[in-house]
Amino acid sequence: MAWDFSTEPEFQEQLDWVADFCRNEVEPLDLVFPGAAYSRSPKAKALADPLKQQVKDRGLWALFLGPDLGGPGFGQLKLALLNEILGRYRSAPVVFGTAAPDTGNMEMLAAYGTAEQKEKWLYPLMNQEIFSAYSMTEPQGGSDPNLFKTSAVRDGDSWVITGEKWFTSAGARADIIFVMCTNGMFVVPRETPGVEIMGYPPLHNHIRYNEVRVPLGNLLGPEDGAKVLAQRRLGGGRIHHAMRTVAQVKLAFDMMCERALSRESHGKVIAEHQMVAEAIADSYAEINMLRLLVLWTAWTIDNSSTQAARTQIAACKYTMAKVLREVSYRALHIMGSLGTTNLTPLQAMWASAPTMAIADGVDEVHKVTVARNVLKGYEPHPGLWPTEYIPAKRDEARKKYASLIESDPDLAAWADAAVRATARG
Numbered sequence: 415m416a417w418d419f420s421t422e423p424e425f426q427e428q429l430d431w432v433a434d435f436c437r438n439e440v441e442p443l444d445l446v447f448p449g450a451a452y453s454r455s456p457k458a459k460a461l462a463d464p465l466k467q468q469v470k471d472r473g474l475w476a477l478f479l480g481p482d483l484g485g486p487g488f489g490q491l492k493l494a495l496l497n498e499i500l501g502r503y504r505s506a507p508v509v510f511g512t513a514a515p516d517t518g519n520m521e522m523l524a525a526y527g528t529a530e531q532k533e534k535w536l537y538p539l540m541n542q543e544i545f546s547a548y549s550m551t552e553p554q555g556g557s558d559p560n561l562f563k564t565s566a567v568r569d570g571d572s573w574v575i576t577g578e579k580w581f582t583s584a585g586a587r588a589d590i591i592f593v594m595c596t597n598g599m600f601v602v603p604r605e606t607p608g609v610e611i612m613g614y615p616p617l618h619n620h621i622r623y624n625e626v627r628v629p630l631g632n633l634l635g636p637e638d639g640a641k642v643l644a645q646r647r648l649g650g651g652r653i654h655h656a657m658r659t660v661a662q663v664k665l666a667f668d669m670m671c672e673r674a675l676s677r678e679s680h681g682k683v684i685a686e687h688q689m690v691a692e693a694i695a696d697s698y699a700e701i702n703m704l705r706l707l708v709l710w711t712a713w714t715i716d717n718s719s720t721q722a723a724r725t726q727i728a729a730c731k732y733t734m735a736k737v738l739r740e741v742s743y744r745a746l747h748i749m750g751s752l753g754t755t756n757l758t759p760l761q762a763m764w765a766s767a768p769t770m771a772i773a774d775g776v777d778e779v780h781k782v783t784v785a786r787n788v789l790k791g792y793e794p795h796p797g798l799w800p801t802e803y804i805p806a807k808r809d810e811a812r813k814k815y816a817s818l819i820e821s822d823p824d825l826a827a828w829a830d831a832a833v834r835a836t837a838r839g
């Protein structure tokens with residue numbers, strides 16, 4: 415019976431170590447030196463690098479990559495359990511070598527890169543010697559890749575890229591940018607002449623590619639293969655976001671429960687007021703529904719492929735945004751005035767819910783994907799009535815008993831009466 419919700423004791427030991435390490439090392443670093451884990455300043459690196467080394471020594475670096483590429487090759491299910499811890503702490507993904515957008519870009523390189531491309535970009539990215547960004551969305555429309563215009567033209571031994579991208583996260587500080595063109599995915603060093611970073615938005619950059627010339631070897635994967643590479647990248651990215659969202663909503667839930675037991679109003683602790691109890695009960699159920707959906711999806715990926723799990727991944731994507739929105743709002747509300755400030759993580763968590771419903775594809779598109787794929791398993795009913803129309807099904811079932819009913823009038827009368835009784839009910 416291989417239907418088991420338990421965690422192997424050896425892996426649970428790893429999870430316990432990660433939880434302790436994050437609480438005792440990563441969180442204090444985040445609180446006192448925010449951003450140190452990402453910084454290139456030698457002083458910040460001197461603080462963060464020893465923590466990264468501890469993770470490496472423990473065999474937990476670059477968790478999402480297989481052993482052939484220097485990761486532990488845990489697979490998605492174990493990664494999900496680890497991300498349920500890492501997602502609580504802002505810097506934990508980078509301290510564990512699993513931070514977006516680098517992870518998705520590394521996945522593309524691992525899957526489609528030549529030996530030379532891996533040498534040049536994958537291993538330096540894994541070691542955080544360089545950082546990357548991903549340029550796909552364009553100002554005129556992000557949800558429909560058919561609207562994208564950025565393209566590359568081959569000219570001698572170069573590709574020349576022209577176009578405009580929008581919301582390239584961390585583009586301004588990336589060493590290399592993965593640029594999705596209509597005719598392929600290209601790796602563009604940020605300092606290449608013609609890469610123009612606009613002044614705003616500050617974190618998710620608007621970038622113009624003005625006849626940017628890169629060598630032929632900067633085409634990643636096949637020519638015209640950009641959509642396939644993008645699916646590969648985004649599929650993995652979405653499920654990793656969902657794993658970390660489980661961590662966030664669990665944090666909100668912990669805060670909600672602690673507060674519910676800590677405050678009094680109208681003669682009793684607020685946990686005893688029924689509407690607060692309802693918020694806790696609904697959140698408990700929603701978090702566990704999300705968590706099981708995410709774990710089941712991760713398990714499916716491990717046992718088939720990201721492509722085979724597309725419908726589940728899409729369902730995780732909009733479900734996580736919804737559960738994050740609902741649970742963080744309830745937790746914030748139960749925290750009262752304090753919840754509306756930035757003195758707890760709740761306000762930022764709630765404000766991130768709309769982002770979750772947009773980044774990596776808007777909810778509507780994922781819902782349409784789920785409905786379309788699910789409907790492939792169905793057909794219209796053949797006649798006038800739905801398959802489950804009871805009178806028609808009963809007529810069909812009576813054929814099975816036809817000889818019995820014809821030979822026994824008492825039984826036939828009993829059956830007719832019983833059916834009339836159920837119809838009245």
Ligand SMILES: Cc1cc2nc3c(=O)[nH]c(=O)nc-3n(C[C@H](O)[C@H](O)[C@H](O)COP(=O)(O)OP(=O)(O)OC[C@H]3O[C@@H](n4cnc5c(N)ncnc54)[C@H](O)[C@@H]3O)c2cc1C
Pocket residue numbers: 515547548549550551552553554555556557558580581582583584618769772773774775776777778779
């Ligand atoms: C925090 C953050 C980080 C991001 N990072 C990156 C990044 O690193 N690289 C990158 O390339 N992009 C990035 N993006 C961009 C993101 O991928 C796009 O915002 C997203 O694909 C939606 O595109 P859009 O913003 O142009 O919205 P639009 O496509 O204009 O959609 C706007 C709204 O229109 C409606 N809509 C659109 N299409 C449909 C449809 N088919 N059916 C029903 N309704 C629809 C929805 O209500 C949707 O919310 C990031 C976005 C955010 C918020």
